[in-house]
Amino acid sequence: MNPNALPTASAGGLAHVCVIAPVGERSALATLDVARMLQAELQSLGLSVSLGRQRLVAGAVNFVFGAHWGFDADAAQGHRVVLVNHQAWDPKGGAGGAEVVMTPAALRQLARFPVLETQPGNVPAYRSGAATEPPLHFWQPGLAPDASGSLPMAARPIDLLLADPPDEAQSARLSQLEAMGLRALRLESTLCGPERDALIRQSRAVVFLSPTPARPMDAARLAQVLAQATAVLAERPEGTTSDEPAATGTAAWPPAGAVQWFSADPADVGRALCGNAHGADFAARCEHAVQQFAAAAEAQADARAALWRWACSLPVPLAWQPRRRLNTDLQHLGYLPGWCNRAATAEAAACWGADAQAGAGPDPSAEARFELIVLGPQALACSSTGLQAALAELAPGGRLVVRWPVPAGLDGTDAEAALRSALRPWTDAWWQTTPTGGGLAQRLELAHLGWLDADGRPCHPAQASQARAVLHARDTSYRERTAARSVRGDFGL
Incomplete structure (x- = not known):
């Protein structure tokens, strides 16, 4: 066998380019053009290379662009991941005027994963040169094939x-x-x-x-x-x-x-x-x-082949352990790697490439339920596909994150009162709905309430167009259950 032969798709050499870009964040698309360049260069080697937003492909070498926009490192479990770092940035928080400021979390990820780097000046900020550090490779994009x-x-x-x-x-x-x-x-x-x-x-x-x-x-x-x-x-x-x-x-x-x-x-x-x-x-x-x-x-054609051989030589990580997280708010969050991503309609599922559509019945076993469920703005308005349906899939002790559109004409105080009223059947008057399907054993508690503007950024309640509520499922006390039985028509039995 030729030792210089390139690993191909038939030999298990699959490539995927993942672009991390929050929905609606146009400045995050600065990485898209360089991602397309890497895709084209790998394709010039005869490889089949996919490109996707916010997702990883099992069994492939995943080249991740824009990790500083919020790459979930836990989602990389079981995937061969390479972070691509191609922008000049200032690790001191922008003191040097760099266009991209790397957060401490992003620097930790660059120290944790194999990195494909185009800016040698960036390396000292996240690598010390120790032999135990993950592999590092340099790449210089060439002429676009077309x-x-x-x-x-x-x-x-x-x-x-x-x-x-x-x-x-x-x-x-x-x-x-x-x-x-x-x-x-x-x-x-x-x-x-x-x-x-x-x-x-x-x-x-x-x-x-x-x-x-x-x-x-x-x-x-x-x-x-x-x-x-x-x-x-x-x-x-x-x-x-x-x-x-x-x-x-x-x-x-x-x-x-x-x-x-x-x-x-x-x-x-x-x-x-x-x-x-x-x-x-x-x-x-x-x-x-x-x-x-x-x-x-x-003259760098050999360098492209060497890049692919380097990527294929990286060790395969441990098998992925599911985190039992459900995302139904694809409109605002997009596809989240490592989550179950579910769309409400077939059209939305086709647009986002969701893993499943709403409507499939939940697994009744507590082990199969979700620890974290993120719901979109329609959750409180549509009980069949919103909050009520999600509660049946929430694991004991889990969390629900709900977006809620602020009705026009309400100031911050009135908006908060309206939201608390909408949540009351699952919080203060929890016995009316028995949220988790487990009788009166659990209730929901409002743990956090934040206010967001039209672009999804935190703001003052007076300027908010939507609210973000975090609800925790917690066990009820014996006294609470007794009080609930006193008002339930079926005694909660």
Whole structure:
């Protein structure tokens, strides 16, 4: 057998790309484009590579992007997981002006799992170099497989595209650059996916202004543009004069010559634009820069194969132990790995790829019930598929999390009173419903009440559009059961 042969699907080598992106959080989609690049590179090796949101695939190597957005490490049990870390960030809480701030929890995950890293400067914050630490591998994304079909530079309708909305300091500097002839169309910061690729491929070059306060340029973002067969114009960070790739803060990627650096000096701006961004000379220079990147990326074909062999060599973790958690609020939370995800309708199940639909009868055994159940806003309004049905599946001592829409016109005090009234049949007047189906042995107790705005973020009750209630199931006392029997028509027997 050839020792350099790649593990294939038939040999048990399955790949899956998992993108962690909370529902409705557009800034979390910054990882999607790089995730698609890794998917394409693995597919170029002849592998079948799936991509999904918030989910892991059993038996596959799972490459997880955006773990800092809330990856559930417990859900990784029984799965071969690699965390992909591709954004430059500041482990000191943003003191250096980095765009991504890594929380202590995210750093602990990077120390706990195998990591595929594109930013060598990030590593010292979560690895000490000890031999007992999980494996670490470096990856530099290359040219997108379909970028070869892009328009010739001279035929592209957009000369320059500005990568990010400028901050106050950059706006002042941009005004000076525009007066020198560097005029660029603004690229919406949250645009992602094929639409972002299409806009970039219609441009000759994407302009990156130097970050403020002064810090190294994020080289991975420069390479991400070059991967679409589009050139990069980058302003030199403050205090640097070299055009070498080391100025980007990473190890020689993008390669020398692929990035066109400039300063705020008028002569240097004119040199970078070859006198005119719309002219044939500038188009030829952009074409040459992209060819240099493509040639360097092609030389890394062996590195892509080595990456896959490294991933397949990782140990298989222990078998997964179910946590007995049920998520029925896919609209707000999306699919949660490690949970049972259930949709109320067939249409919702098809959209989210839910594990099950509501309507299946619960297993009566306490061992099969759920320790935690998350319900959507319809839970209190629809007893057949909402709170009442969920209670029959709640394990003794379990928790229920319920979202409740705040009726229009209610202030914070009135809204809380209305919610407590809606919950009363399961809390204060618990004997009316016997929540867990176990006679009068258990009741629900409101343990936490929080208020959320329209985007699902915590807010003051007066500005809330929804409430989030956490209910605990607890055993009733003998005295409570006696009091309940005194008002029940069937004596609770």
